Amino acid sequence: MSVVQVRYVQRAIEERFKGLIDLSDVETQPAGKQHEHFLTRGLAALARQSEQPCTNQVAANSVFDGSDDKGLDAVSVERTATGTVIRLYQAKWSDKGKGQFGEAEVHKMIEGLELILDLEFSAFNRRFQRHVPEIESAFEDPNGTPKIILVLALLRVEPLSSGVRTLLEKKIAQFNQVEEMVDYELLDLRDFHRTTLGDAASPKINASLRLEGFGQEVSPYKALYGTVTVPHVAELYSKHRRGLFARNIRASLDTSDVNVKIRGTLLNEARHFWYFSNGITMLCESIKPAGKAVPGGVGDFQLSGVSVVNGAQTVSAIHKAYEADPTAAEHGRVLVRLISLEDCPPGFGDQVTINTNTQNPVEDRDFKSLNAIQTTLRDAFATELSLSYVLKRGEPLPDPEHGTSITEVAEALAATHPDATYAAVAKKDLKDVWHDDVYQQLFGEEPDVLVVWRKVKLLRAVRARLSDLQEGLLGRANAMAVYGDLLITHVTFSQLATSNLSDPKFDWDEQIRKVATVAQNAFEWSLYAIDAEYSISSHIIAAVRNPERIQRVARVAIKGVSDGGEPPRLRTDYQPVTAEDRGRQVDAVRTLVQSGRIPDGTLLEFRPATRSERRVMSGWLAEDEKRSLASWRNDPRNPLTWHYDGQDYSPSGLVRKMRTIATGKGVNVRGTLYWHVPNEGSLKDLAENVRTERDVEAGEDD
Template sequence: MSVVQVRFVQKAIDERFSDVIDLSDKQGLPEAKRREHFLTRGLAALARQIEQPCTNLVAAESVFDGADDKGIDAISVDRTLGTPRIRLYQAKWSDRAKAGFGEAEVHKLIEGLELILDLEFSAFNRRFQRHVPDLDAAFDDPNGTPKITLVLALVRVEALSAGVRSLLEKKIAQFNQVEEMVDYEILDLKDFHRAILGDTAAPKINIPLRLEGFGQEVHPYKALYGTVTVPDIASLYSKYRRGLFARNIRGSLDATDVNVKIRNTLLTEAQHFWYFSNGITMLCQSIKPAGKAVLGGVGDFQLSGVSVVNGAQTVSAIHKAYEADPSAAERGRVLVRLISLEDCPPGFGDKVTTNTNTQNPVEERDFKSLDKAQIFLRDCFATALSLSYVVKRGEPIPDPEHGTSITEVAEALAATHADAVYAATAKRELADIWRDDVYKELFDEEPDVVVVWRKVQLLRAVRSKLAEMREGLVGRAAAMASYGDLLVTHVVYSQLDTDSVGDPDADWSGQTSKVPHIAELSFDWSLYAIDAEYGASSHIIAAVRNSERIQRVVKAAIRGIQSGTKPAKLRTDYRVTGVDDRGGRQVDAVKTLVALNRIPDGTVLEFRPATRAERRDMATWLSEDEKRSTATWSNDARSPLIWHFDGQRYSPSGLVRKMRKLASGKEIAVAGTLHWHIPSEGSLRDLADNARVERGLAVGDED
């Protein structure tokens, strides 16, 4: 039977993607091999459509499988549901429904994830680059750091081996030490088959269900409600998985904040779960008694045509928690509503689904907006400063010169608190700021409005400086400029004379004028401290969000600044602007490669933007003509690149300067050898450095 289902999925891939999947990099392969690559890429595109519905063309363009895919076949970025969500897809095709996914694939997938978290986008191939603007926007989103789901799209029917699952979960756990940021999902043959069929594939789920303390509604339509145990709900999910959510609008969204909190509640205080959960709503084609049922007591029922229309996250989280620790979660119970559609008018089930999924949840921040400290601040901003202070969600945020909001103030107070732990808390999960213990630490009952406003202005000044610096930064340094705003602000504030911060008559401008210089020093020393304390391959995002790490980094950075020096060995490849072929290492790299004949004549190279500024200024221009981002190598030490766009010869940096000028009108000196890549081998700089190492020379030495 599985072979028949494979053919069905294959037919769908052919129909949807035969004209839009890019196989230009597989032209020389035998037809059978090209067919295999097409099906794998089509499967990745199909997975993308399942996870985030889109047109066939958009799904196909999500795929970048090939050289320098770093273990990831496709990507999608979703910023429509508050916190951004990034999905990374790895697809495995098998005509016999036995697609393999082993430890090697886990390691490759995690390598790609690490590169994305460190904003090392230039490590990926040319087709990946079209998605970088969306990634930049996701990582800069004011709603917080993106949640990332690893989607394994596998044409197989058997479960992954326990060893592979264990390794995958162990690797993912390294990213979730501070908070659950990364999750994974498996789409197997059954999922693909069901998704292609759509509503007609929704399984007819007929189940027995026991309700404790059950009650009922009779008019105008029949409904039951009562308590169900966590093991019973977990068993349902294990058996039916996505089939339970056939009519649900959003599915189960495994890595959302709500889902994580649900799981944590079950694992830490399962006995309270019934009180903390909103419960689950199920639509049923019919509900029949299946034995004795005592109103207010225990009732056994037989349900037919069951679908969870609200509470999909709750169901999924219950399953995850029960799978992780059955002994802790089994005491949990959850409220369940069963609505029978037997005597309902047409379309009533759809109305239930829509209405139960579109009510705005109340957040902890909403309660804090009623706190007297916030009312006091709002009034003081208006009367003392003639500025607006927005407290409630949904109200328009004023322009920076006209005021601020409760969220920005909370971030500023967290960043400038004497204990860097609060900067980590705000960066880790902004919602945690509104927890009573954190909130009371940040906000006095009658906050000093002058101090608050000046701290907001300080945070803005630091962010402005980091944004300016990020224009010429790559890799870990760019990640630091993106994630490290609260850490750097904390260090900067520690270096200012804050004795008069609350004096409205004091010349505070004398302190703020120092901010750009101190911010740059703080950035350099903080990055140096992270590299020194945790290694140059450690995750920047972990250092700024982990309470213990941020404290160690802050102490080291402050010591460094107070020494009156600059870091001795901050990596030179963190910056790409301000250098070109006329300066040292760039000339050496080309000379080395030509002297060793390291690259054969005729090799095609790809241009990959290295900085955020280049991605912003050049993305559209590059997409207009593929020839703009490719060049051919010739072993000429002066002008080794023949640009496909005009057929002329250039040095690597000279060509990048010209491209930047044509794309944006800006003429900036850059390290061109960092921008030109040979797929699967690395940048010209990487190749030259490796060649020097092989010859026993130090990286960057003259040849």
């Protein structure tokens, strides 16, 4: 590769994204520097298109590189049949094809990832804010926590240094102690070259392949099949990379949990890999024997114009596993099909590609839907409660008042099980509840339909209460309300009268009416328990999905609620401050003005603080960037000049004005929490820093 290939990529970026990439934050810089920013941001947008095809405008809008990007340059959210994938991109441009990515970049990316997992969205700049509602929705998906892929978009051909790769994998492993939630991918100059030029980017792939125990089909078209060793497949990918997948339906690899399981099998049970894998299908323009080849034995073949059309996940996972631990993975073998297109009719290759990629995978849940326990439960819902119970995937879900589904029931039973471990299992990945041992614990031999329905109603009531609470929560508290629904349902259930749950005459609705109060107490005690047991810097998501941690937290929370004392008060940084703290609001502005901490003319960004504000204001803010911007003036009464109308306001007065315009309803808030100086913090943070510095200086004088 050379600077010639770099120019192809640069030309593609300029043709696709000129005038679409936001450069307003660097418009005062020299033209050459601005163009460098454009190319870096354009590379991030190109990576987004490579991973998840979209229009040029959508790709450009995904970029938020700049001040307060927290080591990330772009984001995309993709909902697939196997779950939701959030991709976080970091791009490094180089005119010479030597984009640098070192340990400092690893630490920055991980910092950004941690903020996103903790739902600390206001730490990011205004261009990131437009994506928050979609990211937030992904984390609230009842089907499980999304997979997160860190995409390194590096204009280089050299691999990552061993030190950088080791550090990156070590940092990622910290998030994967419960399950494989985070992974990374590398896009380099070869990948971008192919993305921009398609099949013209490189000559067709010719490769040799050894098939063990091979067989063949001769009619109506020629095909071979047999076993290939893992080292051979890994070498094939290492040499040709994504060029192998030129004919695949998707431009990028599917990053579902299947990929993770493939790697896990190779590293832990390599000799069983052939039995557990669905194999790989390759199309070839021609297949020629490279020596003597007798069916049933070992045959060497020369493949011309080869492309993997099914099993891209398997190929990439084999490469990554072999790269991570060749000693463990080298004993693995995989079934490979080779289909020759030499004598096939036009379009047959496309038919193979489409049909091998559109078969619906069978999941454990599908088998359980045929289980006698489930069909009996379905009939009981219909005959005893006149309600619908949906078993199979793809069937329309009933309105909440008219019934439920097998997945919602599984969540409710997991949350209300005496052992909090099952709440963690269901929260980690709902697919795991269909494993025989977990399934038996939750459903038993013959579940009572009335008990099941009442537990579903409890789960819904708790979730409704948490949704209400979210409107006024920040940071970790907001994360607790999002991730902690099953844990809080578990704690709440322990406080209700449940001994007569199967009695039709028992007034369960009376218990449900207590949920608003009990669930809030359970929420506050659970959050307190996580902070006390694991510190305020721990991840909420880890506490509710780790069996050991959730048991400890549940014990503390249940004891706290049961003792009947006042629940611990939420920390002030867990909730937005309202008009009750007007004195502190005025003092913060006065502190900043008197100290001269912020120079006149400094640009400030508005960032919504709560889920409610993001939901009602994100669209309105995105319509005109001036709505999110203000300039600072050292005036103690009205220090903000709003770019949208040119008028001067106090921080709270301007937030109230914006809410009124956007929603028709103003609210009293602490405005210094919402206005941020990029790369420095909110007005509230800056005022607190000034006070701290002043106190330190006073102490030194004493």
